[in-house]
Amino acid sequence: MAGGAAAAALGATGVYKLVEHLGRAPRRLPTADRAPEQHLLHGLRVIEDEGVEVIVPPLHHQLVTAKLRVEPRRPDLRGAQHALEEALLRLDEEFESSARGLGLTVAWGLSYFERYVPGQAARHLPVDLRASSTRERPVRALIDAIRFPSDPEDVLLEDNDLAVLLRSDEPEHVTEGAQAIFGELDALFETTSIRKGFAAGGYDGGRSLPKQMAVAAGVPGADLIPETAELFLGFTSTQKDGLGPLGIANFETLGLVDLGPRNYFRAGTSMHVSHILENLEAWYLDFDFAERVTTTFSPERRAREGTQTVPQKPGAVADSGGVVRDFHRFGAIGHSASIQTTSRLQRDVVAADGKVYRKGTAIPQRADFNTLDNPFFWSARPERDRQQAEPAAGVHFVVFNPTSDDFHRNRLAMDGVLPDGTRLPFEPRARGQGLNSVLQTTHRQNFLVPPRRARSFPLVELLT
Protein backbone atom coordinates (compact mmCIF):
# COMPACT_ATOMS: atom_id res chain seq x y z
CA MET A 1 0.00 0.00 0.00
CA ALA A 2 2.71 2.41 1.07
CA GLY A 3 4.78 1.34 -1.93
CA GLY A 4 1.98 2.21 -4.32
CA ALA A 5 1.43 5.54 -2.63
CA ALA A 6 5.14 6.29 -2.81
CA ALA A 7 5.27 5.42 -6.50
CA ALA A 8 2.36 7.76 -7.16
CA ALA A 9 3.99 10.50 -5.10
CA LEU A 10 7.26 10.26 -7.07
CA GLY A 11 5.60 11.75 -10.11
CA ALA A 12 2.95 13.81 -8.33
CA THR A 13 3.30 17.56 -8.24
CA GLY A 14 0.94 18.78 -5.51
CA VAL A 15 1.94 22.25 -4.42
CA TYR A 16 4.74 22.10 -7.00
CA LYS A 17 2.40 21.95 -9.99
CA LEU A 18 3.21 25.60 -10.66
CA VAL A 19 6.92 25.02 -10.65
CA GLU A 20 6.81 23.37 -14.06
CA HIS A 21 5.39 26.52 -15.57
CA LEU A 22 7.32 29.06 -13.54
CA GLY A 23 10.88 27.80 -13.87
CA ARG A 24 12.51 28.60 -17.18
CA ALA A 25 15.70 26.60 -17.71
CA PRO A 26 18.72 28.90 -17.81
CA ARG A 27 21.29 28.64 -20.58
CA ARG A 28 23.84 25.98 -19.67
CA LEU A 29 27.33 25.17 -20.89
CA PRO A 30 28.25 21.80 -22.41
CA THR A 31 29.48 19.47 -19.72
CA ALA A 32 32.41 17.20 -19.07
CA ASP A 33 30.47 14.01 -18.49
CA ARG A 34 30.90 11.05 -16.16
CA ALA A 35 33.50 12.21 -13.70
CA PRO A 36 34.59 9.58 -11.14
CA GLU A 37 32.62 11.52 -8.53
CA GLN A 38 28.84 11.19 -8.59
CA HIS A 39 28.27 14.14 -6.25
CA LEU A 40 29.71 16.78 -8.59
CA LEU A 41 27.57 18.65 -11.05
CA HIS A 42 29.50 19.94 -14.04
CA GLY A 43 28.58 22.69 -16.47
CA LEU A 44 26.91 25.03 -13.99
CA ARG A 45 26.79 28.54 -15.37
CA VAL A 46 28.71 31.27 -13.55
CA ILE A 47 27.17 34.72 -13.80
CA GLU A 48 27.96 38.06 -12.27
CA ASP A 49 25.32 39.35 -9.89
CA GLU A 50 25.82 42.68 -8.12
CA GLY A 51 29.50 42.45 -9.06
CA VAL A 52 29.94 39.01 -7.49
CA GLU A 53 30.49 35.72 -9.33
CA VAL A 54 27.56 33.41 -8.64
CA ILE A 55 27.05 29.78 -9.62
CA VAL A 56 23.56 29.18 -10.97
CA PRO A 57 22.19 26.06 -9.24
CA PRO A 58 19.75 23.65 -10.91
CA LEU A 59 16.13 24.75 -10.66
CA HIS A 60 14.48 21.49 -9.58
CA HIS A 61 15.54 19.12 -6.84
CA GLN A 62 14.25 15.91 -5.33
CA LEU A 63 15.67 13.68 -2.64
CA VAL A 64 14.18 10.24 -2.04
CA THR A 65 15.07 8.11 0.99
CA ALA A 66 14.46 4.41 1.41
CA LYS A 67 15.03 1.30 3.46
CA LEU A 68 16.06 -1.88 1.67
CA ARG A 69 13.64 -4.76 1.19
CA VAL A 70 16.56 -7.03 0.27
CA GLU A 71 17.63 -9.81 2.60
CA PRO A 72 21.24 -9.56 3.74
CA ARG A 73 22.32 -12.56 1.68
CA ARG A 74 25.06 -12.47 -0.94
CA PRO A 75 22.99 -13.68 -3.94
CA ASP A 76 20.13 -11.30 -3.15
CA LEU A 77 22.50 -8.39 -2.71
CA ARG A 78 24.43 -9.16 -5.88
CA GLY A 79 21.15 -9.28 -7.79
CA ALA A 80 20.05 -6.00 -6.26
CA GLN A 81 23.38 -4.39 -7.07
CA HIS A 82 23.07 -5.50 -10.68
CA ALA A 83 19.49 -4.28 -10.98
CA LEU A 84 20.23 -0.84 -9.52
CA GLU A 85 23.34 -0.35 -11.62
CA GLU A 86 21.42 -1.32 -14.74
CA ALA A 87 18.76 1.25 -13.94
CA LEU A 88 21.39 3.92 -13.30
CA LEU A 89 23.23 3.10 -16.51
CA ARG A 90 20.01 3.47 -18.46
CA LEU A 91 19.56 6.91 -16.91
CA ASP A 92 23.19 7.72 -17.76
CA GLU A 93 22.48 6.84 -21.38
CA GLU A 94 19.43 9.06 -21.46
CA PHE A 95 20.69 12.11 -19.57
CA GLU A 96 24.06 13.79 -19.42
CA SER A 97 25.36 14.34 -15.90
CA SER A 98 24.61 18.04 -15.65
CA ALA A 99 21.96 20.53 -14.68
CA ARG A 100 20.45 20.46 -18.15
CA GLY A 101 20.45 16.64 -18.05
CA LEU A 102 20.17 14.98 -14.67
CA GLY A 103 22.45 15.12 -11.66
CA LEU A 104 22.13 11.81 -9.86
CA THR A 105 23.77 11.06 -6.52
CA VAL A 106 23.24 7.77 -4.70
CA ALA A 107 24.22 7.90 -1.03
CA TRP A 108 24.20 5.19 1.64
CA GLY A 109 23.43 5.39 5.35
CA LEU A 110 25.31 3.80 8.21
CA SER A 111 22.46 1.32 8.68
CA TYR A 112 23.17 -0.12 5.22
CA PHE A 113 26.84 -0.70 5.93
CA GLU A 114 26.20 -2.17 9.38
CA ARG A 115 23.42 -4.54 8.36
CA TYR A 116 24.38 -5.64 4.86
CA VAL A 117 28.17 -5.45 4.57
CA PRO A 118 29.51 -5.18 8.13
CA GLY A 119 32.78 -7.01 7.61
CA GLN A 120 33.64 -5.20 4.41
CA ALA A 121 32.63 -1.86 5.92
CA ALA A 122 34.90 -2.42 8.91
CA ARG A 123 37.78 -2.90 6.49
CA HIS A 124 37.02 -0.36 3.76
CA LEU A 125 35.02 2.53 5.18
CA PRO A 126 37.34 5.55 5.32
CA VAL A 127 38.61 6.56 8.74
CA ASP A 128 38.54 10.22 9.71
CA LEU A 129 42.10 10.88 10.88
CA ARG A 130 41.39 14.26 12.45
CA ALA A 131 38.32 13.09 14.38
CA SER A 132 40.15 9.93 15.44
CA SER A 133 43.01 12.02 16.77
CA THR A 134 40.66 14.35 18.65
CA ARG A 135 38.70 11.51 20.24
CA GLU A 136 41.67 9.18 20.67
CA ARG A 137 39.84 6.28 19.02
CA PRO A 138 39.09 5.34 15.40
CA VAL A 139 36.23 7.43 13.95
CA ARG A 140 34.84 6.60 10.54
CA ALA A 141 34.30 9.25 7.89
CA LEU A 142 30.61 8.31 8.10
CA ILE A 143 29.08 8.62 11.55
CA ASP A 144 25.55 9.04 12.87
CA ALA A 145 24.06 12.52 12.79
CA ILE A 146 23.81 14.31 16.12
CA ARG A 147 21.48 16.84 17.68
CA PHE A 148 23.21 20.24 17.74
CA PRO A 149 22.81 22.76 20.59
CA SER A 150 20.32 24.91 18.66
CA ASP A 151 18.28 21.95 17.38
CA PRO A 152 14.88 21.34 18.96
CA GLU A 153 14.73 18.51 21.50
CA ASP A 154 12.55 16.49 19.16
CA VAL A 155 14.70 16.67 16.03
CA LEU A 156 14.51 13.27 14.32
CA LEU A 157 17.83 11.56 13.65
CA GLU A 158 17.03 9.23 10.78
CA ASP A 159 18.35 5.82 9.81
CA ASN A 160 17.54 5.42 6.12
CA ASP A 161 19.58 2.86 4.18
CA LEU A 162 19.97 5.11 1.18
CA ALA A 163 19.12 8.47 -0.31
CA VAL A 164 19.09 9.51 -3.94
CA LEU A 165 19.50 13.17 -4.85
CA LEU A 166 18.15 14.21 -8.26
CA ARG A 167 18.84 17.65 -9.71
CA SER A 168 17.94 19.22 -13.04
CA ASP A 169 16.66 22.34 -14.74
CA GLU A 170 13.94 20.13 -16.22
CA PRO A 171 11.36 18.79 -13.74
CA GLU A 172 10.48 15.83 -15.97
CA HIS A 173 14.11 14.64 -15.86
CA VAL A 174 13.89 14.55 -12.07
CA THR A 175 10.60 12.66 -12.19
CA GLU A 176 11.89 10.15 -14.74
CA GLY A 177 14.99 9.52 -12.67
CA ALA A 178 13.03 8.95 -9.48
CA GLN A 179 10.58 6.65 -11.24
CA ALA A 180 13.35 4.62 -12.84
CA ILE A 181 14.86 3.87 -9.45
CA PHE A 182 12.09 3.84 -6.88
CA GLY A 183 9.16 3.11 -9.17
CA GLU A 184 10.72 0.36 -11.28
CA LEU A 185 12.75 -1.19 -8.48
CA ASP A 186 10.19 -1.11 -5.69
CA ALA A 187 10.94 -4.76 -4.95
CA LEU A 188 14.32 -3.56 -3.68
CA PHE A 189 13.40 -0.31 -2.02
CA GLU A 190 10.78 0.68 0.53
CA THR A 191 10.55 4.41 -0.02
CA THR A 192 10.46 6.26 3.30
CA SER A 193 10.25 9.87 2.15
CA ILE A 194 10.11 12.07 -0.94
CA ARG A 195 11.46 15.59 -0.59
CA LYS A 196 11.06 18.17 -3.34
CA GLY A 197 12.13 21.74 -3.91
CA PHE A 198 13.64 24.44 -6.08
CA ALA A 199 16.20 27.22 -6.16
CA ALA A 200 17.21 30.32 -8.05
CA GLY A 201 15.57 31.44 -11.26
CA GLY A 202 15.70 35.20 -10.64
CA TYR A 203 19.08 36.17 -12.09
CA ASP A 204 17.78 37.28 -15.44
CA GLY A 205 15.63 39.94 -13.84
CA GLY A 206 12.32 38.16 -13.37
CA ARG A 207 10.74 36.95 -10.17
CA SER A 208 12.77 34.11 -8.70
CA LEU A 209 11.36 30.64 -8.33
CA PRO A 210 11.37 30.71 -4.49
CA LYS A 211 9.46 34.00 -4.48
CA GLN A 212 6.91 32.79 -7.01
CA MET A 213 6.40 29.46 -5.29
CA ALA A 214 6.08 30.93 -1.80
CA VAL A 215 3.54 33.54 -2.95
CA ALA A 216 1.56 30.96 -4.91
CA ALA A 217 1.46 28.64 -1.89
CA GLY A 218 0.53 31.54 0.41
CA VAL A 219 3.07 30.68 3.10
CA PRO A 220 3.34 33.31 5.86
CA GLY A 221 5.83 36.03 4.96
CA ALA A 222 5.94 35.17 1.25
CA ASP A 223 5.09 38.72 0.22
CA LEU A 224 8.14 40.00 2.08
CA ILE A 225 10.67 37.94 0.10
CA PRO A 226 12.62 40.15 -2.34
CA GLU A 227 11.43 39.68 -5.93
CA THR A 228 14.61 38.15 -7.33
CA ALA A 229 15.92 36.34 -4.24
CA GLU A 230 17.74 33.07 -4.91
CA LEU A 231 16.40 31.66 -1.65
CA PHE A 232 13.54 32.48 0.74
CA LEU A 233 15.80 34.33 3.17
CA GLY A 234 16.69 36.92 0.55
CA PHE A 235 20.43 36.45 0.14
CA THR A 236 22.34 34.59 -2.56
CA SER A 237 24.17 31.60 -1.12
CA THR A 238 25.95 30.28 -4.21
CA GLN A 239 28.70 32.87 -4.50
CA LYS A 240 31.54 31.11 -6.33
CA ASP A 241 33.94 32.10 -3.55
CA GLY A 242 31.62 30.64 -0.94
CA LEU A 243 31.38 27.17 -2.45
CA GLY A 244 34.02 24.49 -2.38
CA PRO A 245 35.80 24.04 -5.72
CA LEU A 246 35.05 20.78 -7.53
CA GLY A 247 36.75 17.86 -5.84
CA ILE A 248 37.73 19.56 -2.58
CA ALA A 249 35.13 17.62 -0.59
CA ASN A 250 36.34 14.26 -1.91
CA PHE A 251 37.55 11.94 0.84
CA GLU A 252 41.11 11.95 -0.46
CA THR A 253 41.65 15.60 -1.37
CA LEU A 254 42.55 17.31 1.89
CA GLY A 255 44.15 14.29 3.53
CA LEU A 256 41.56 14.15 6.29
CA VAL A 257 40.87 10.43 5.91
CA ASP A 258 42.61 7.10 5.65
CA LEU A 259 41.01 5.45 2.61
CA GLY A 260 41.89 1.93 3.69
CA PRO A 261 43.75 -0.90 1.98
CA ARG A 262 42.18 -0.63 -1.49
CA ASN A 263 41.19 3.02 -1.70
CA TYR A 264 37.70 1.68 -2.33
CA PHE A 265 35.95 4.98 -1.66
CA ARG A 266 38.42 7.29 -3.42
CA ALA A 267 36.43 10.04 -5.22
CA GLY A 268 33.61 9.57 -2.76
CA THR A 269 32.47 11.97 -0.06
CA SER A 270 30.07 12.32 2.85
CA MET A 271 26.66 13.95 2.62
CA HIS A 272 24.52 15.53 5.29
CA VAL A 273 20.79 15.91 4.77
CA SER A 274 18.48 17.89 7.01
CA HIS A 275 15.11 19.58 6.77
CA ILE A 276 14.81 23.02 8.31
CA LEU A 277 11.68 25.14 8.68
CA GLU A 278 12.23 28.86 8.07
CA ASN A 279 10.09 31.43 9.86
CA LEU A 280 9.90 34.04 7.12
CA GLU A 281 7.66 36.41 9.06
CA ALA A 282 10.10 36.49 11.96
CA TRP A 283 12.97 37.06 9.52
CA TYR A 284 11.38 39.91 7.61
CA LEU A 285 9.26 41.53 10.34
CA ASP A 286 11.64 41.32 13.29
CA PHE A 287 15.05 41.82 11.63
CA ASP A 288 15.60 44.99 9.65
CA PHE A 289 17.76 44.84 6.54
CA ALA A 290 20.94 45.90 8.34
CA GLU A 291 20.43 43.21 10.98
CA ARG A 292 19.62 40.59 8.36
CA VAL A 293 23.01 41.39 6.82
CA THR A 294 24.94 41.32 10.09
CA THR A 295 23.28 38.17 11.32
CA THR A 296 23.77 36.36 7.99
CA PHE A 297 27.36 37.45 7.46
CA SER A 298 29.09 39.14 10.41
CA PRO A 299 28.27 41.87 12.93
CA GLU A 300 30.52 44.41 11.20
CA ARG A 301 29.31 43.67 7.68
CA ARG A 302 27.50 46.51 5.90
CA ALA A 303 25.62 46.33 2.60
CA ARG A 304 23.61 48.76 0.54
CA GLU A 305 19.88 48.46 1.31
CA GLY A 306 18.37 45.79 -0.91
CA THR A 307 21.62 43.98 -1.68
CA GLN A 308 21.09 40.26 -2.21
CA THR A 309 24.51 39.04 -3.29
CA VAL A 310 27.21 39.86 -0.75
CA PRO A 311 30.88 39.05 -1.57
CA GLN A 312 32.42 36.06 0.24
CA LYS A 313 36.09 36.53 -0.70
CA PRO A 314 38.60 33.91 0.49
CA GLY A 315 40.92 36.66 1.75
CA ALA A 316 38.27 38.03 4.09
CA VAL A 317 37.28 34.92 6.00
CA ALA A 318 36.71 34.94 9.73
CA ASP A 319 38.71 33.03 12.31
CA SER A 320 37.82 31.95 15.84
CA GLY A 321 39.48 34.97 17.42
CA GLY A 322 37.44 37.34 15.30
CA VAL A 323 34.18 35.56 16.10
CA VAL A 324 34.94 35.65 19.84
CA ARG A 325 35.70 39.37 19.59
CA ASP A 326 32.40 39.89 17.76
CA PHE A 327 30.59 38.07 20.53
CA HIS A 328 32.12 40.20 23.28
CA ARG A 329 31.67 43.44 21.35
CA PHE A 330 28.22 42.96 19.85
CA GLY A 331 26.71 40.03 21.77
CA ALA A 332 26.22 38.43 18.39
CA ILE A 333 27.99 36.36 15.78
CA GLY A 334 27.39 36.15 12.06
CA HIS A 335 26.17 32.93 10.49
CA SER A 336 28.80 32.93 7.74
CA ALA A 337 31.60 34.23 9.94
CA SER A 338 31.10 31.58 12.62
CA ILE A 339 30.92 28.74 10.09
CA GLN A 340 33.96 30.01 8.23
CA THR A 341 36.11 29.16 11.25
CA THR A 342 35.77 25.53 10.19
CA SER A 343 34.42 25.60 6.64
CA ARG A 344 37.33 27.56 5.11
CA LEU A 345 40.92 26.38 4.86
CA GLN A 346 42.89 28.00 7.65
CA ARG A 347 46.15 27.55 5.69
CA ASP A 348 47.30 26.64 2.18
CA VAL A 349 46.84 22.90 1.54
CA VAL A 350 48.55 20.78 -1.11
CA ALA A 351 46.06 18.09 -2.13
CA ALA A 352 46.83 14.46 -2.84
CA ASP A 353 47.02 15.22 -6.56
CA GLY A 354 49.41 18.13 -6.05
CA LYS A 355 46.82 20.83 -6.51
CA VAL A 356 47.23 23.75 -4.13
CA TYR A 357 44.15 25.04 -2.31
CA ARG A 358 44.76 28.47 -0.87
CA LYS A 359 43.98 29.61 2.65
CA GLY A 360 40.39 30.81 2.83
CA THR A 361 39.07 28.36 0.21
CA ALA A 362 35.64 26.96 1.06
CA ILE A 363 35.45 23.21 1.72
CA PRO A 364 31.73 22.23 1.75
CA GLN A 365 29.97 21.74 -1.55
CA ARG A 366 26.41 22.80 -0.95
CA ALA A 367 23.41 21.35 -2.69
CA ASP A 368 20.63 22.84 -0.55
CA PHE A 369 17.30 23.90 -1.99
CA ASN A 370 14.18 25.67 -0.79
CA THR A 371 11.04 23.71 -0.25
CA LEU A 372 7.38 23.99 0.64
CA ASP A 373 7.41 20.45 2.06
CA ASN A 374 6.17 20.21 5.63
CA PRO A 375 8.46 18.50 6.37
CA PHE A 376 8.37 16.17 3.34
CA PHE A 377 6.41 16.00 0.12
CA TRP A 378 5.48 12.43 1.06
CA SER A 379 6.29 10.26 4.05
CA ALA A 380 5.77 6.54 4.65
CA ARG A 381 5.62 7.34 8.37
CA PRO A 382 3.56 10.52 8.53
CA GLU A 383 3.04 10.42 12.31
CA ARG A 384 6.68 9.87 13.11
CA ASP A 385 7.74 12.54 10.62
CA ARG A 386 4.99 14.92 11.87
CA GLN A 387 3.78 15.32 8.31
CA GLN A 388 1.50 18.34 7.75
CA ALA A 389 -0.75 18.98 4.77
CA GLU A 390 -0.26 22.75 4.59
CA PRO A 391 2.90 24.00 2.86
CA ALA A 392 5.66 25.59 4.91
CA ALA A 393 8.74 27.57 3.93
CA GLY A 394 11.91 25.65 4.54
CA VAL A 395 15.11 24.28 3.18
CA HIS A 396 16.30 20.76 2.49
CA PHE A 397 19.89 21.31 3.49
CA VAL A 398 22.11 18.98 1.48
CA VAL A 399 25.86 19.41 1.69
CA PHE A 400 28.97 17.42 0.81
CA ASN A 401 31.90 17.52 3.24
CA PRO A 402 35.04 15.37 3.34
CA THR A 403 33.71 13.61 6.47
CA SER A 404 30.58 13.61 8.63
CA ASP A 405 32.64 15.04 11.47
CA ASP A 406 33.73 17.90 9.20
CA PHE A 407 30.09 18.84 8.74
CA HIS A 408 29.51 18.51 12.49
CA ARG A 409 32.36 20.96 13.11
CA ASN A 410 30.78 23.45 10.69
CA ARG A 411 27.38 23.12 12.29
CA LEU A 412 28.72 23.37 15.84
CA ALA A 413 30.57 26.55 14.88
CA MET A 414 27.23 27.96 13.72
CA ASP A 415 26.06 27.43 17.31
CA GLY A 416 29.11 29.17 18.76
CA VAL A 417 31.13 26.01 19.47
CA LEU A 418 34.38 26.99 17.77
CA PRO A 419 37.20 24.74 16.54
CA ASP A 420 39.64 26.04 19.15
CA GLY A 421 37.33 24.69 21.86
CA THR A 422 35.67 28.01 22.72
CA ARG A 423 31.98 27.72 23.59
CA LEU A 424 30.18 31.02 23.29
CA PRO A 425 27.48 31.02 25.99
CA PHE A 426 24.38 31.44 23.81
CA GLU A 427 20.96 30.20 24.75
CA PRO A 428 19.65 27.82 22.06
CA ARG A 429 18.30 29.81 19.10
CA ALA A 430 19.20 33.12 20.80
CA ARG A 431 18.83 36.15 18.56
CA GLY A 432 22.56 36.79 18.82
CA GLN A 433 23.12 33.47 17.08
CA GLY A 434 22.03 34.94 13.84
CA LEU A 435 19.91 32.80 11.60
CA ASN A 436 19.38 30.13 14.24
CA SER A 437 16.58 32.10 15.85
CA VAL A 438 14.35 31.75 12.77
CA LEU A 439 15.31 28.18 11.87
CA GLN A 440 13.87 24.96 13.21
CA THR A 441 15.46 21.68 12.17
CA THR A 442 13.12 18.71 11.97
CA HIS A 443 15.26 15.84 10.58
CA ARG A 444 18.92 14.96 10.12
CA GLN A 445 20.98 12.12 8.69
CA ASN A 446 24.52 11.56 7.42
CA PHE A 447 25.27 9.46 4.36
CA LEU A 448 28.31 8.23 2.46
CA VAL A 449 28.46 8.99 -1.25
CA PRO A 450 30.59 6.36 -3.00
CA PRO A 451 32.42 7.13 -6.23
CA ARG A 452 30.44 6.50 -9.39
CA ARG A 453 32.00 3.05 -9.95
CA ALA A 454 30.73 1.87 -6.53
CA ARG A 455 27.45 3.72 -6.35
CA SER A 456 25.22 0.61 -6.41
CA PHE A 457 25.23 -1.36 -3.18
CA PRO A 458 28.85 -0.53 -2.34
CA LEU A 459 31.09 -3.36 -1.09
CA VAL A 460 28.59 -6.08 -2.03
CA GLU A 461 30.92 -7.43 -4.74
CA LEU A 462 33.44 -8.11 -1.98
CA LEU A 463 31.07 -10.41 -0.07
CA THR A 464 32.28 -13.99 0.02
Place this chain on the structure above:
Amino acid sequence: MPSPLDGKIGGDWDNGVSVDPDRSYLVSFLWHEPPSQDVHVNFRGYPGRTAVPRCIDVRTIAGRTRRRSIPCFSDPRGARRLGKLLVTVYTVNRDADQWHVLYAWRERGSLYAVSEHVAKPLTYRRVVENLDRLVEGLVRIDPRT
Protein backbone atom coordinates in the same frame (compact mmCIF):
# COMPACT_ATOMS: atom_id res chain seq x y z
CA MET B 1 -11.28 48.81 11.86
CA PRO B 2 -10.43 45.14 11.32
CA SER B 3 -13.00 42.86 12.95
CA PRO B 4 -13.70 42.57 15.83
CA LEU B 5 -12.07 45.91 16.79
CA ASP B 6 -14.41 48.89 16.87
CA GLY B 7 -12.03 51.81 17.51
CA LYS B 8 -13.93 52.98 20.60
CA ILE B 9 -11.75 54.42 23.35
CA GLY B 10 -13.13 52.89 26.53
CA GLY B 11 -14.82 50.13 24.54
CA ASP B 12 -14.41 46.35 24.75
CA TRP B 13 -11.16 46.26 22.77
CA ASP B 14 -9.51 49.39 24.19
CA ASN B 15 -5.90 48.47 24.97
CA GLY B 16 -4.91 51.78 26.46
CA VAL B 17 -4.14 55.40 25.70
CA SER B 18 -0.80 56.91 26.65
CA VAL B 19 0.65 60.37 26.20
CA ASP B 20 4.35 61.06 26.72
CA PRO B 21 5.79 64.32 28.07
CA ASP B 22 6.71 65.34 24.52
CA ARG B 23 2.98 65.09 23.66
CA SER B 24 3.45 62.03 21.44
CA TYR B 25 0.65 59.56 21.96
CA LEU B 26 -0.29 55.94 21.46
CA VAL B 27 -3.87 54.67 21.21
CA SER B 28 -4.13 50.91 21.06
CA PHE B 29 -6.87 48.37 20.37
CA LEU B 30 -6.46 44.64 20.94
CA TRP B 31 -8.48 41.46 20.57
CA HIS B 32 -6.69 38.42 21.93
CA GLU B 33 -7.67 34.78 21.68
CA PRO B 34 -5.41 32.39 23.64
CA PRO B 35 -2.94 30.99 22.98
CA SER B 36 -1.66 33.19 20.17
CA GLN B 37 -4.30 34.88 18.06
CA ASP B 38 -4.27 38.66 17.98
CA VAL B 39 -5.90 41.54 16.19
CA HIS B 40 -3.90 44.54 17.38
CA VAL B 41 -3.97 48.05 15.93
CA ASN B 42 -1.97 51.05 17.17
CA PHE B 43 -2.48 54.72 16.33
CA ARG B 44 0.41 57.10 16.99
CA GLY B 45 0.97 60.81 16.70
CA TYR B 46 4.07 62.97 17.19
CA PRO B 47 2.81 66.56 17.31
CA GLY B 48 5.25 69.17 16.11
CA ARG B 49 7.90 66.80 14.71
CA THR B 50 8.30 64.68 11.62
CA ALA B 51 11.43 62.62 12.27
CA VAL B 52 11.09 58.87 12.79
CA PRO B 53 11.36 58.41 16.58
CA ARG B 54 14.18 56.46 18.20
CA CYS B 55 13.72 53.37 20.36
CA ILE B 56 16.10 51.64 22.75
CA ASP B 57 16.87 48.04 21.82
CA VAL B 58 17.76 46.09 24.97
CA ARG B 59 19.37 42.66 24.81
CA THR B 60 20.91 40.57 27.54
CA ILE B 61 23.36 37.99 26.27
CA ALA B 62 25.54 35.88 28.53
CA GLY B 63 24.65 38.05 31.50
CA ARG B 64 25.54 41.33 29.84
CA THR B 65 22.84 43.83 28.93
CA ARG B 66 23.38 45.92 25.83
CA ARG B 67 21.34 48.99 24.88
CA ARG B 68 21.42 50.73 21.55
CA SER B 69 19.39 53.46 19.96
CA ILE B 70 17.63 52.39 16.79
CA PRO B 71 14.83 53.82 14.61
CA CYS B 72 11.41 52.78 15.91
CA PHE B 73 10.28 52.25 12.30
CA SER B 74 12.61 50.66 9.73
CA ASP B 75 12.77 48.68 6.50
CA PRO B 76 10.64 51.12 4.46
CA ARG B 77 8.96 49.39 1.53
CA GLY B 78 8.14 52.41 -0.56
CA ALA B 79 5.50 55.13 -0.45
CA ARG B 80 1.82 54.78 -1.33
CA ARG B 81 -0.91 57.30 -1.82
CA LEU B 82 -4.08 56.44 0.10
CA GLY B 83 -6.75 59.09 -0.30
CA LYS B 84 -5.01 62.39 0.42
CA LEU B 85 -2.23 60.80 2.43
CA LEU B 86 1.20 59.77 1.14
CA VAL B 87 2.22 56.98 3.50
CA THR B 88 5.50 55.13 3.90
CA VAL B 89 5.17 51.42 4.66
CA TYR B 90 7.55 50.12 7.33
CA THR B 91 7.86 46.39 7.95
CA VAL B 92 10.27 46.23 10.90
CA ASN B 93 9.07 48.17 13.92
CA ARG B 94 9.84 48.32 17.63
CA ASP B 95 8.25 48.57 21.05
CA ALA B 96 4.45 48.30 20.88
CA ASP B 97 4.68 48.01 17.08
CA GLN B 98 6.98 44.98 17.04
CA TRP B 99 5.86 42.44 14.40
CA HIS B 100 3.47 45.09 13.05
CA VAL B 101 3.27 46.54 9.56
CA LEU B 102 3.21 50.30 10.04
CA TYR B 103 2.03 53.12 7.78
CA ALA B 104 3.50 56.54 8.62
CA TRP B 105 2.84 59.94 7.08
CA ARG B 106 3.64 63.57 7.67
CA GLU B 107 0.98 66.23 7.83
CA ARG B 108 1.08 69.85 8.98
CA GLY B 109 4.49 69.43 10.60
CA SER B 110 3.62 66.30 12.55
CA LEU B 111 4.23 62.58 12.09
CA TYR B 112 1.38 60.08 12.33
CA ALA B 113 1.36 56.30 12.18
CA VAL B 114 -1.05 53.39 12.15
CA SER B 115 0.13 49.82 12.55
CA GLU B 116 -1.34 46.34 12.77
CA HIS B 117 0.17 43.16 14.17
CA VAL B 118 0.93 40.34 11.72
CA ALA B 119 -0.26 37.36 13.75
CA LYS B 120 -2.75 34.56 13.38
CA PRO B 121 -5.44 34.73 12.13
CA LEU B 122 -4.01 37.49 9.92
CA THR B 123 -1.37 37.24 7.23
CA TYR B 124 0.94 40.01 6.02
CA ARG B 125 -1.18 40.43 2.90
CA ARG B 126 -4.39 40.72 4.93
CA VAL B 127 -2.81 43.23 7.29
CA VAL B 128 -1.78 45.41 4.34
CA GLU B 129 -5.35 45.26 3.03
CA ASN B 130 -6.66 46.21 6.48
CA LEU B 131 -4.25 49.13 6.78
CA ASP B 132 -5.10 50.39 3.28
CA ARG B 133 -8.77 50.43 4.17
CA LEU B 134 -8.20 51.85 7.61
CA VAL B 135 -5.98 54.74 6.49
CA GLU B 136 -8.23 55.61 3.56
CA GLY B 137 -11.12 55.86 6.03
CA LEU B 138 -9.39 58.13 8.54
CA VAL B 139 -11.09 61.42 9.34
CA ARG B 140 -9.08 64.25 10.80
CA ILE B 141 -10.31 65.54 14.16
CA ASP B 142 -8.78 68.76 15.44
CA PRO B 143 -8.14 68.97 19.19
CA ARG B 144 -10.72 70.95 21.16
CA THR B 145 -8.43 71.89 24.02
